Amino acid sequence: MDKSNPIQWSLAAHCNGWHAISGTMESILSLSDVTYRHQVRDTSTWKPWVKRDGAGIHSIDLEINKGVILGLIGPNGAGKTTLLRVISGIFTHDGNIDKSIETRRSNIGHMPEQVRWEGRSTVAETLTAMSLMHGSEVDVDKLLKRVGLSSRSDLILDNLSQGMRQRLSLACALLGKPRILVMDEPLNGLDPLAQRAFCNLLKQLASKGVAIIISSHQVAEMADLVDRIALLHHGQLLIEGTINSVKDALGLDADDVDLVDMICAATGIDPDDVSMDLSEDSMLPFKRLEVEEE
Amino acid sequence: MSQLFDLSKAIMQERIRAGRMMVIWPLLAMFILFSTWGLSDPKANLPSGLVIDSAYDVMYASTAFIIFSATMGAVLVSFDGISRDRISGVLEVKLSQPINRKILARSMVIGHWAAIAIPVIVLNVLSLFIIWYRMNSFPDLDELFIHFLANCLLLLWYTSIQLLASSWARDMGSSMAVGLGTWMIFTLLWLVLTTLVAGLMGIEIADLTSPEYLRIEAIVDLFSPNGVYHHMLEWPLAESGRHVHPGMTSLAAIIWSLLPVYLFTSRMDKLTP
Numbered sequence: 001m002d003k004s005n006p007i008q009w010s011l012a013a014h015c016n017g018w019h020a021i022s023g024t025m026e027s028i029l030s031l032s033d034v035t036y037r038h039q040v041r042d043t044s045t046w047k048p049w050v051k052r053d054g055a056g057i058h059s060i061d062l063e064i065n066k067g068v069i070l071g072l073i074g075p076n077g078a079g080k081t082t083l084l085r086v087i088s089g090i091f092t093h094d095g096n097i098d099k100s101i102e103t104r105r106s107n108i109g110h111m112p113e114q115v116r117w118e119g120r121s122t123v124a125e126t127l128t129a130m131s132l133m134h135g136s137e138v139d140v141d142k143l144l145k146r147v148g149l150s151s152r153s154d155l156i157l158d159n160l161s162q163g164m165r166q167r168l169s170l171a172c173a174l175l176g177k178p179r180i181l182v183m184d185e186p187l188n189g190l191d192p193l194a195q196r197a198f199c200n201l202l203k204q205l206a207s208k209g210v211a212i213i214i215s216s217h218q219v220a221e222m223a224d225l226v227d228r229i230a231l232l233h234h235g236q237l238l239i240e241g242t243i244n245s246v247k248d249a250l251g252l253d254a255d256d257v258d259l260v261d262m263i264c265a266a267t268g269i270d271p272d273d274v275s276m277d278l279s280e281d282s283m284l285p286f287k288r289l290e291v292e293e294e
Numbered sequence: 295m296s297q298l299f300d301l302s303k304a305i306m307q308e309r310i311r312a313g314r315m316m317v318i319w320p321l322l323a324m325f326i327l328f329s330t331w332g333l334s335d336p337k338a339n340l341p342s343g344l345v346i347d348s349a350y351d352v353m354y355a356s357t358a359f360i361i362f363s364a365t366m367g368a369v370l371v372s373f374d375g376i377s378r379d380r381i382s383g384v385l386e387v388k389l390s391q392p393i394n395r396k397i398l399a400r401s402m403v404i405g406h407w408a409a410i411a412i413p414v415i416v417l418n419v420l421s422l423f424i425i426w427y428r429m430n431s432f433p434d435l436d437e438l439f440i441h442f443l444a445n446c447l448l449l450l451w452y453t454s455i456q457l458l459a460s461s462w463a464r465d466m467g468s469s470m471a472v473g474l475g476t477w478m479i480f481t482l483l484w485l486v487l488t489t490l491v492a493g494l495m496g497i498e499i500a501d502l503t504s505p506e507y508l509r510i511e512a513i514v515d516l517f518s519p520n521g522v523y524h525h526m527l528e529w530p531l532a533e534s535g536r537h538v539h540p541g542m543t544s545l546a547a548i549i550w551s552l553l554p555v556y557l558f559t560s561r562m563d564k565l566t567p
Contacts, residue, residue, distance in 0.1 A: 088390045091566060102392065110390035112567070115383035120311045129304040133391035133398065135297060172387050 028179055028211055029064035029087070029104075034095035036086050057082050057235045059095070064180060064211050069202060070240075071226030072215040073259050075267065078232040080215040081113065084182045087213065104180075109173035113184040117157040117165045124153040127171055136176040147171045148197070162189035170198075180211045187218045199225050219259040229259070233267045297393070298401050305405025309371055310412065318367045322413055325363035329356045330421035334428035349425045349433040353441050354527055356421065360445065361481060361520055364414045368452035369473040372406045376460040376565070377469040386567040399562035403555055407453040411446055418445065437530045444526040447547055451519040452477070454554035461561045480518045488514045512536035516546040 040054030057079040064070065064087075072080045086093045088110040089101040097104070117126065124140055131138035144150045147167040152160070160168065166189050173181055181202075187195050199221060202212055206227075216222050222229075223243065230240040239246055247257055250265040264270065309315075332338060334352045346352055379385035388398065418441070426432055433441070456473045463469035479487075489499045492510045499507060515521025516538070525543040528536065 085386070085567070090386060090389050092564075105390060105392040108390070110387065112383050112386040112390075115387060116381075117384065118378075118382060119308060120313070121308045125304070125307075129301065129308070130387065130391065132297060132301045132304060133388060133393040135393060169387065175391075 025065040025068065027063050028066050030096075030098040031060055031062040031064075031087070032096040032098075034060040034062075034083075034086060034093050034097060036082055036091050036093045038082070055079070055082075055235060057086065057232075057237075060237045062230065062237060062240060064213065066179075066211055067206050067209045068228060069206050069212045069214065069226045071222045071229045071259075072213060072232060073219075073222065073229055073263060074232035075263060075269075079235040080232055081184050082235075083232065084110070084184050084213065084215060087180075088182050106176070107179045109175065109178035109181045111169045111173040111181070111183040111186055114162070114188055115165060115169045117160060117168055119157045122154050122156055123149055123160070123164075123168055126157060126168065127175075130172045131175055134175040138175055143171050143174060146174065146201075148194075163191060163194055166190055167194075170201075178210065180213065181205065183212065183214045183216075185216055186214060187216055187221055195221055223259055229262070231262065231266045233263075238266045298397050298404070301393075301398070301401035302404035302408065305402060306408040306412075309406055309409035312371075314370055315409075315413075318370055318410070319413055322363050322367055322417055325359040326356065326414070326417040326421055327424065329359040330424045331428070334425050336429070349422075349429055349431045350437040350441075350530055352425050352429070353418075353421070353433060353437070354531065357441075357444075357524070357527055360414070360448075361523070364410065364445065364449060365452045365477055365481060365520070367414070368407075368410045368449050369456050369470075369477050371410045372453050372456035373460055373470045373473045374466045375402060375406055375457045377463050377466045380567060381465065383567070385565075389565065389567060395562045395565070396559050399559040400555070402457060402562075403450070403454050403558065406457060407446075407450050410453065411449045414445055414449060415442065418442065434530075440526060440529055444523050447526070447551060448519060448523040451550045451554065454558055455519075458554055458558045458561060461558060461565060480520050484515075484518050484520065508536050512538045516542060519550055522546045522550055 035056070035058050037053040037056035039051040041048070042050045042052045055077065060083060072083065074080055082091065085091045087097075087104070088108050089104040090110070092101065099107070119126075121129070124144065127138075127140050127143065131140065141150060141153070144153050147170045149164060149167050149171065152164060155164075157165075157168075166186065170183075170186065173183065187198060190198055195218070202214070202225060206212055214222070214226065226243070228240065228242055229246055231238040231246065239249055241249070243262075246262055247253070250262060252261060252265055330352060333340075333346060333355045334349075338346070340346065340355075344355065346355060376385065379388065389395075391398075422432065422438075455476055456469075459472035459476065460469040463472060488511050489502075491514050492499050492507055495510060497506045497510055498504060501507065502511075512525070515525060522543060525536070525538055526547060529540060529543075
């Protein structure tokens with residue numbers, strides 16, 4: 001399937017029972033040759049200030065479209081969180097992104113993985129303080145109601161459960177009506193009911209034109225939620241497209257193929273021989289589908 | 295401007311309600327109020343032939359206790375200003391917000407500073423009433439102004455140094471170590487450094503009251519926040535014996551006020567979670 005054809009893509013998504021996108025896909029963020037390397041302590045020297053390039057992401061090209069839910073998948077250390085932080089304007093990067101860092105910070109709601117909110121401030125006070133950082137007029141009560149925390153607005157942060165903390169992180173991400181939502185493992189810590197409600201909320205936001213980029217290891221929920229997936233491995237973007245197009249590209253024909261099979265097919269890991277071992281090479285060498293192996 | 299002050303207020307409120315204030319408040323109260331009570335006793339027999347015969351003399355002498363307690367309070371309030379947020383993941387949420395990082399940094403400095411300055415100011419005001427009760431006199435307005443200004447600046451210097459350390463450290467232990475280390479150098483070890491410098495310059499260090507030693511001590515003190523603090527407090531005193539030009543002290547105070555804040559602000563610009 002030609003993924004650049006929006007009508008064909010939309011129909012395919014609808015037929016597969018996923019969240020259907022109407023109209024054309026309007027790009028709201030474009031990444032081209034984006035690279036970021038973490039600076040890590042060089043243990044080969046006794047000088048504590050000496051740093052060297054560590055893992056990161058390399059030469060990422062990605063188009064974020066309005067109203068589309070994009071799932072980032074890949075093994076641990078693939079670069080998903082780094083990519084999300086680059087998109088949100090937290091890391092300064094090499095390469096091109098068509099929106100400035102200031103514009104991205106204004107228009108992107110970022111929800112990091114497992115924020116441990118703590119202290120004696122209440123939920124409402126914390127959200128108010130965050131809205132001051134956002135610099136926009138925010139109806140805190142309305143936002144708390146939206147994420148299901150209105151009955152807990154006077155609770156102090158130390159007394160929140162992990163699920164409530166996730167909801168507060170979501171509320172912070174929704175400050176200022178973002179055009180793009182970037183979420184790192186948002187389903188962690190949520191009970192199954194809350195996960196369902198969370199996914200429904202994301203679909204609702206997407207239907208209103210909010211682009212959502214989500215990284216999650218909750219494979220089953222991801223498959224039901226996302227419109228497109230991007231497979232990352234060793235800091236490289238291996239493939240991006242609808243689940244069907246990715247399956248086709250990976251030569252996976254069976255209907256019961258899930259995201260794990262896709263990760264294995266794309267990364268060369270044998271699905272029958274999956275182990276706990278982490279890959280020793282953090283970035284290179286890498287291979288890209290449809291491109292010569294480097 | 296409104297964003298800066300609103301955010302500073304929110305940070306100050308969050309810090310002032312923190313559990314650690316349950317320790318800091320009594321500590322400050324004991325050091326500031328009890329020292330004022332003791333020093334304002336007309337029958338008090340003070341060491342080193344120290345003579346206290348005015349309200350400002352009591353306030354000046356009590357700053358030796360403020361140096362220990364208030365600066366430690368500033369360290370305790372600010373040591374996890376950045377590092378706790380970094381560990382909990384809150385820093386990532388903050389850094390993804392569109393606020394100008396310089397404004398965020400300045401509001402953090404003001405918020406943390408206010409959280410320790412307010413208790414110190416309140417207790418200093420209470421200590422004025424103790425002095426009035428015990429000695430039946432108040433300091434002059436200019437003496438009061440210098441005392442409060444010096445206290446506020448001293449806390450600003452320690453707060454900004456500690457926040458800078460907190461932004462460097464990857465964990466709260468390292469941040470605490472840097473903060474306490476800095477506090478110990480300026481509060482406890484500065485005399486050793488001063489005598490070392492004097493010794494290297496060939497000045498007799500057996501007599502720490504000699505004019506040559508006092509001159510060197512006065513200059514070396516300009517490089518320490520505690521030293522500049524005491525230089526400022528000596529302005530209203532008729533005889534301090536250290537003869538540092540007020541311009542030099544003012545310049546040092548300005549540098550101590552601007553440099554750590556500038557370094558912290560620059561650091562915030564490129565801070566990562």
